[in-house]
Amino acid sequence: MAGRDKPRTLWPAEAAVSDVVGRLIEFWGFKRNMGRVWTVLYLSPEPLSAEDLRHSLKLSSGAVSMTLSDLSRWGVVRRVWIQGERKDFYAAEIQLWRMISRVFKEREKTEVTLAIEAFEEALSQLDRARKSADPEARARANLRYERISQLLELAKLGRRLLDGLVSTAKVDAEPLARFLLGQRS
Amino acid sequence: MAGRDKPRTLWPAEAAVSDVVGRLIEFWGFKRNMGRVWTVLYLSPEPLSAEDLRHSLKLSSGAVSMTLSDLSRWGVVRRVWIQGERKDFYAAEIQLWRMISRVFKEREKTEVTLAIEAFEEALSQLDRARKSADPEARARANLRYERISQLLELAKLGRRLLDGLVSTAKVDAEPLARFLLGQRS
């Protein structure tokens, strides 16, 4: 019966939405196409094939394949087999918070952790300099120590915040929202 | 009396710190050099001239000038006049939270706001489609409506969160830290 309509071309607002998500995502350091592809999948009532995506977003086959594999690696898209179809089909993870928390965990945390290590390393070096005989040099070392400590503290705060997001979001969105919004003065 | 030493070359851990901050900052969508320059200034006991920066970071004069003007535009660096010096000197904003909140405000909020608008527009278009005669089409429109609403909700949550950060941080770091960390289960 009436084969599913392949939306070879996106309806305008759909294009706009995927675009804006693409931008947002790019801005967060991913490839724009990841956002666009994910969004198209997210908005599609049924899973789509690579070819569908190729048409609706005007991408090359290679790009689609790579984007999908990126998205899978991030666990935000999954492969789906459809009864009697030869092609692979893909569906978006629709649990937004689960998705976000996973991504945060992987991505931001490594960066932040690197930073924390660098700060600690710098502090330990400075600590030696703080013992210098020259009071002038000592003062400088102290000031730098002070400031790097601030950065370190900030980074740690960031990490704890991420942890909070991640662990709360893993469970569900609701408590997260409360966590984030409930307690403003 | 002993002219201030111009640190033509950075001490290793200092370089590492500016680098890691550069990366972090890049990762947040700014230019790496913005992070590096800001860090060098932040760690310097006294304001530095464009030339100092040019040497310590091995940048061209043009790059330094542009980076500084970017940083000024973001309000994270300020120009400082030094008694009897012809050159301009620059100092980093050292109130980290104030800085962060300003940046958030400007930058993330516009992105998020754009997204919100796009989502709302899409919803209103879909809303018309939801009245379609064809029940099949109606179901699809409903599903999409549902999902875009989720995105919208998420974006709004993000915006409120940013607002929270911004308004809290404007005052001071302390309450912010408590806001973020105090209330985890």
Add this chain to the structure above:
DNA sequence: ACGTGCTTTCAAATCATTTTGAACACTCCG
């Protein structure tokens, strides 16, 4: 008004990322 010292601008060059498309690989049938 001119020269000096410094800063800013901007077109061209460089460097990095993303995209393409053609070649290869796999799988499912006949």
Add this chain to the structure above:
DNA sequence: CGGAGTGTTCAAAATGATTTGAAAGCACGT
């Protein structure tokens, strides 16, 4: 086995971002 239909890879091309450096601009002192 062979071929059709798909999926993946990868080197080359396109695009996009950043950096350079030379030239133009400014401001100050003479």
